Amino acid sequence: MVTIYERKPGLSRRELLKRGGASALLVISGSAVISPQHAWGLETSALKPETMATLIQMARDIYPHDQVPDKYYAIAVKAHDELAGKDPAHKDLIENGIADLDTKAGSGGYRGLGWEEQRVALLKDIETSPFFQAVRGGLVVSLYNQKEVWPIFGYEGESYSKGGYIKRGFDDIEWL
Amino acid sequence: MAAPFDLNNDGVVVIIGSGAGGGTLGNELAQKGVDVVILEAGARHEYDDFVNDEWDSFTQLAWKDKRTTSGDWRVARDFPNLPAWIVKSVGGSTTHWAGASLRFQEHEFKAHSTYGKVDGASLLDWPITLAEMEPYYAKAEAKMGVTGTNDWPRLPGNNNFKVLKAGADKLGYKECHTGNMAINSVDRDDRMSCQQTGFCFQGCKWGAKWSTLYTEIPKGEATGHLEVRPNAMAVKINHDASGKVTGVVYADKDGKLQEQKARIVAVAGNSIESPRLLLNSESAKFPNGLANSSGQVGKNYMRHTTGSVYAIFDKPVHMYRGTTMAGIIRDEARHDPSRGFVGGYEMETLALGLPFMAAFLNPGGWGRSFTTALDHYDHMAGLWIVGEDMPRAENRITLHADEKDEHGMPIADVHFDDHANDTAMRDHAYKQGQALYAAVGATRTFPTPPYPSTHNLGTNRMSEKAEDGVVNKHGQAHDIKNLFVSDGSQFTTGGAENPTLTIVSLAIRQADYIANQMSEKSI
Numbered sequence: 206m207v208t209i210y211e212r213k214p215g216l217s218r219r220e221l222l223k224r225g226g227a228s229a230l231l232v233i234s235g236s237a238v239i240s241p242q243h244a245w246g247l248e249t250s251a252l253k254p255e256t257m258a259t260l261i262q263m264a265r266d267i268y269p270h271d272q273v274p275d276k277y278y279a280i281a282v283k284a285h286d287e288l289a290g291k292d293p294a295h296k297d298l299i300e301n302g303i304a305d306l307d308t309k310a311g312s313g314g315y316r317g318l319g320w321e322e323q324r325v326a327l328l329k330d331i332e333t334s335p336f337f338q339a340v341r342g343g344l345v346v347s348l349y350n351q352k353e354v355w356p357i358f359g360y361e362g363e364s365y366s367k368g369g370y371i372k373r374g375f376d377d378i379e380w381l
Numbered sequence: 382m383a384a385p386f387d388l389n390n391d392g393v394v395v396i397i398g399s400g401a402g403g404g405t406l407g408n409e410l411a412q413k414g415v416d417v418v419i420l421e422a423g424a425r426h427e428y429d430d431f432v433n434d435e436w437d438s439f440t441q442l443a444w445k446d447k448r449t450t451s452g453d454w455r456v457a458r459d460f461p462n463l464p465a466w467i468v469k470s471v472g473g474s475t476t477h478w479a480g481a482s483l484r485f486q487e488h489e490f491k492a493h494s495t496y497g498k499v500d501g502a503s504l505l506d507w508p509i510t511l512a513e514m515e516p517y518y519a520k521a522e523a524k525m526g527v528t529g530t531n532d533w534p535r536l537p538g539n540n541n542f543k544v545l546k547a548g549a550d551k552l553g554y555k556e557c558h559t560g561n562m563a564i565n566s567v568d569r570d571d572r573m574s575c576q577q578t579g580f581c582f583q584g585c586k587w588g589a590k591w592s593t594l595y596t597e598i599p600k601g602e603a604t605g606h607l608e609v610r611p612n613a614m615a616v617k618i619n620h621d622a623s624g625k626v627t628g629v630v631y632a633d634k635d636g637k638l639q640e641q642k643a644r645i646v647a648v649a650g651n652s653i654e655s656p657r658l659l660l661n662s663e664s665a666k667f668p669n670g671l672a673n674s675s676g677q678v679g680k681n682y683m684r685h686t687t688g689s690v691y692a693i694f695d696k697p698v699h700m701y702r703g704t705t706m707a708g709i710i711r712d713e714a715r716h717d718p719s720r721g722f723v724g725g726y727e728m729e730t731l732a733l734g735l736p737f738m739a740a741f742l743n744p745g746g747w748g749r750s751f752t753t754a755l756d757h758y759d760h761m762a763g764l765w766i767v768g769e770d771m772p773r774a775e776n777r778i779t780l781h782a783d784e785k786d787e788h789g790m791p792i793a794d795v796h797f798d799d800h801a802n803d804t805a806m807r808d809h810a811y812k813q814g815q816a817l818y819a820a821v822g823a824t825r826t827f828p829t830p831p832y833p834s835t836h837n838l839g840t841n842r843m844s845e846k847a848e849d850g851v852v853n854k855h856g857q858a859h860d861i862k863n864l865f866v867s868d869g870s871q872f873t874t875g876g877a878e879n880p881t882l883t884i885v886s887l888a889i890r891q892a893d894y895i896a897n898q899m900s901e902k903s904i
């Protein structure tokens with residue numbers, strides 16, 4: 206099972222340095238991926254936590270929204286860990302896919318590439334692979350179907366309980 | 382009270398499907414005192430149960446049984462197992478539909494004689510004319526509460542409409558308004574008026590939008606002559622030695638096969654399932670399937686030439702607020718071959734919520750070009766193109782060679798190739814739509830590909846001559862006189878208009894015919 210849990214902000218600075226540098230966005234600790242700045246962590250059970258961290262970065266590179274925090278990308282890809290736990294073939298698909306990306310990226314791995322363009326170039330090369338398709342196909346639902354991200358895009362969601370928009374701006378456009 | 386009929390009652394009319402065609406026919410017959418059993422594959426969800434959430438609603442209502450696709454249409458690549466976005470639930474696709482209710486134009490009933498021979502198209506004239514349909518259109522509009530008819534006011538325009546209207550004015554379009562919608566603009570028929578919730582595609586929780594689920598069906602049930610049997614999936618229509626149909630075999634809620642005897646059978650499962658059922662009902666006497674001596678069952682599948690145009694502005698729009706499709710421009714619906722294609726198209730407002738926009742804006746798309754569009758979701762406006770597509774014999778529903786569903790019935794394959802006329806029309810419409818939004822200051826526009834088909838037509842088409850089609854002008858099979866087709870699969874050609882008003886009008890007309898034939902004892 207994957208659990209996403211809120212944690213106290215920040216590993217200590219010393220701990221961070223020990224684990225791979227203060228510049229890293231996501232930190233691996235035991236079986237978890239941790240975001241020190243944003244106070245959440247994601248525990249993996251089937252996939253390696255490093256794999257999960259790369260998957261989160263890959264998800265952001267596929268659907269980059271600078272105003273959407275990592276946490277929602279993490280939630281969006283965590284189903285791969287659950288599925289990998291049940292289906293060894295899926296586990297191989299994801300682990301091998303990420304390993305392949307890391308190899309292509311060179312010594313620092315996929316997450317070590319500093320520019321989005323560099324990472325996207327690698328993704329372009331594998332765009333038609335079953336691995337990429339599996340990640341992208343699920344993500345288009347699991348990312349955008351989170352109610353928590355809707356307000357970031359200005360989508361208001363359910364409206365029946367509020368009486369619809371008849372008195373809440375269905376025709377409030379002013380600039381025409 | 383809903384009347385439960387015995388399985389062995391061979392005096393009933395059995396209708397397959399409870400949507401626009403089947404639900405309407407069932408009520409119309411029940412009102413005349415004819416006993417009817419509607420077999421409906423889906424469950425019954427009343428309008429309180431609907432959810433204002435795109436994927437949850439899709440899960441609740443849509444037809445998700447596997448289908449396969451082939452052909453050059455993009456849907457086959459992006460949604461290979463979801464060729465159509467239609468419903469499996471009591472009320473059929475009238476739960477999901479947006480309510481746009483337009484009459485066909487006169488020439489659209491005479492597509493072949495008006496457009497002439499079009500290479501690669503199997504055009505035909507309808508065996509009925511607009512003049513013959515007019516009284517039934519009037520009855521359907523009155524039944525459905527269509528705005529802009531019968532002194533019912535049109536709906537107020539929402540933000541998305543206002544952008545459309547401003548663009549239409551700039552381009553010099555003359556006929557632009559909030560449409561003819563089967564949505565109450567005033568309280569009527571014991572249902573309230575539209576509250577502008579913006580979830581028309583998810584089932585109207587207010588009941589403001591017409592759906593057979595809470596109009597035709599309960600009215601029919603109240604007569605004591607109509608029973609709707611949910612979770613009943615028809616798999617085969619039986620016949621006797623003389624070739625008359627005698628009953629329908631269906632899988633009940635537990636998957637057990639039952640047979641409901643029948644005096645008359647009417648097929649209204651929408652244009653993929655109706656031909657699938659007829660083809661699957663093959664027998665020694667009818668080796669190519671029922672009503673298929675012409676070989677036309679399943680052919681001439683049409684889905685309208687569609688597409689969308691979305692546009693981003695530098696100021697907010699909030700297109701998703703209010704009635705989803707209350708806005709139309711009709712100027713391009715005319716037949717004017719100087720544009721480079723025959724037939725015409727409508728432009729109608731359309732909004733998707735964020736989850737569906739992500740799935741449908743550019744299926745398969747990713748990266749910043751895609752995501753920066755969604756970043757401005759609340760600054761977007763959108764319209765949908767719906768135009769006449771060309772019938773083609775090769776565009777067809779067939780039974781899959783090896784894959785079967787849980788009841789052992791071969792699944793449907795949907796083959797579709799765009800005709801050059803469809804492509805020319807779509808390109809024209811994209812250009813007009815993009816120009817329209819540019820004229821109001823759009824900073825970026827998106828010619829968005831067709832979604833899985835919501836309008837599915839033509840696969841059991843009506844024809845004057847038995848060799849050209851499956852049913853006659855009353856929707857009665859040319860081959861079998863107690864077998865009818867009562868849904869959009871009867872359409873000879875598609876017209877530019879959203880089809881449901883015509884489906885409902887044909888069902889009302891068919892009910893008159895069936896009741897007459899029954900009282901004359903000719904069926």
Ligand SMILES: Cc1cc2nc3c(=O)[nH]c(=O)nc-3n(C[C@H](O)[C@H](O)[C@H](O)COP(=O)(O)OP(=O)(O)OC[C@H]3O[C@@H](n4cnc5c(N)ncnc54)[C@H](O)[C@@H]3O)c2cc1C
Nearest residue numbers: 398400402422469473474479480481615650654868879881
């Ligand atoms: C999102 C959306 C928006 C739309 N908007 C509009 C619009 O604005 N205007 C318009 O004119 N049209 C619109 N449509 C199209 C409209 O819904 C259809 O044209 C219309 O409902 C078709 O009627 P029908 O009777 O052919 O089939 P349906 O209404 O689809 O009903 C068919 C029923 O038959 C059942 N069935 C199928 N096979 C079997 C079987 N073997 N046994 C038992 N039951 C079976 C199905 O479960 C279904 O309930 C829209 C559709 C969608 C999905």
Ligand code: SF4
Nearest residue numbers: 575576578579581585
């Ligand atoms: S906008 Fe109107 S018709 Fe559409 S769902 Fe809301 S109340 Fe119903």
